[in-house]
Amino acid sequence: MSTMGNPANVFWHDCTVGKAERQKLINQQGCVVWITGLSGSGKSTLACSLDRELHSRGKLSYVLDGDNVRHGLNKNLGFSPEDRTENIRRVGEVATLFADAGLICIASLISPYRKDRDACRAMLTDANFIEAMLLSVFMNMPLEVCEGRDPKGLYKLARAGKIKGTAGFTGIDDPYEPPLNCEINIEQKDGVCPTPSEMAGQVVSYLDEKGFLHA
Ligand SMILES: Nc1ncnc2c1ncn2[C@@H]1O[C@H](COP(=O)(O)OS(=O)(=O)O)[C@@H](OP(=O)(O)O)[C@H]1O
Numbered sequence: 001m002s003t004m005g006n007p008a009n010v011f012w013h014d015c016t017v018g019k020a021e022r023q024k025l026i027n028q029q030g031c032v033v034w035i036t037g038l039s040g041s042g043k044s045t046l047a048c049s050l051d052r053e054l055h056s057r058g059k060l061s062y063v064l065d066g067d068n069v070r071h072g073l074n075k076n077l078g079f080s081p082e083d084r085t086e087n088i089r090r091v092g093e094v095a096t097l098f099a100d101a102g103l104i105c106i107a108s109l110i111s112p113y114r115k116d117r118d119a120c121r122a123m124l125t126d127a128n129f130i131e132a133m134l135l136s137v138f139m140n141m142p143l144e145v146c147e148g149r150d151p152k153g154l155y156k157l158a159r160a161g162k163i164k165g166t167a168g169f170t171g172i173d174d175p176y177e178p179p180l181n182c183e184i185n186i187e188q189k190d191g192v193c194p195t196p197s198e199m200a201g202q203v204v205s206y207l208d209e210k211g212f213l214h215a
């Protein structure tokens with residue numbers, strides 16, 4: 001099975017209910033909040049906090065978390081560079097469908113390679129709009145902080161050379177390429193990390209300011 005290009009003899013079929021009508025129905029604009037950062041940087045924490053905050057405001061959102069998606073849709077993928085690229089591509093495609101459905105899709109993945117994140121942004125850039133429908137959030141936490149948290153004990157395993165398979169562990173022996181430009185940068189101030197609700201608040205303010213919270 002080839003994942004490159006479009007299969008032959010396959011044609012696009014449009015339905016009469018369009019994105020604008022769906023958005024009007026739920027009074028919001030479909031988009032993707034893409035959270036990237038090292039393992040332990042707080043991606044899932046922010047994703048859940050943001051999901052809850054949007055829900056409490058009557059906005060429909062859905063979280064695509066790397067760890068969770070790897071239990072189903074992407075269960076055949078590992079952590080080689082090729083597999084990570086395919087992981088991000090598939091989640092990017094699913095997130096694009098959710099955004100087209102009118103939802104605020106929160107994608108939370110390490111997504112370590114710039115070219116893969118750029119490809120997702122390109123999927124979500126509509127020629128009719130100046131701004132992309134993807135809002136990139138960088139969990140800009142130092143490796144020492146992430147490693148200090150180590151809730152799953154994976155950094156410990158990585159340092160001991162016990163991560164199985166051919167792939168390295170991100171930040172230890174596999175690269176993480178920080179975004180060159182992101183819409184939101186979450187970082188510590190005076191050595192203190194913002195709380196989950198402060199981080200979510202930062203994203204909600206941005207979504208509100210850009211008009212995504214109304215049709
Ligand atoms: N080798 C290696 N490198 C990085 N991460 C690893 C690895 N092996 C397993 N894990 C666990 O997988 C979670 C990251 O999955 P992602 O789909 O977000 O990764 S990626 O975007 O494809 O790089 C990651 O979850 P988070 O800690 O939530 O980031 C880890 O729990």
Ligand SMILES: Nc1ncnc2c1ncn2[C@@H]1O[C@H](COP(=O)(O)OP(=O)(O)O)[C@@H](O)[C@H]1O
Binds near residue numbers: 037040045194
């Ligand atoms: N803003 C925060 N302040 C303090 N601890 C946090 C914060 N965000 C996350 N954590 C803690 O850090 C650990 C890793 O968070 P998690 O959201 O699982 O990260 P990731 O999804 O990037 O691996 C968890 O134990 C979580 O409770």
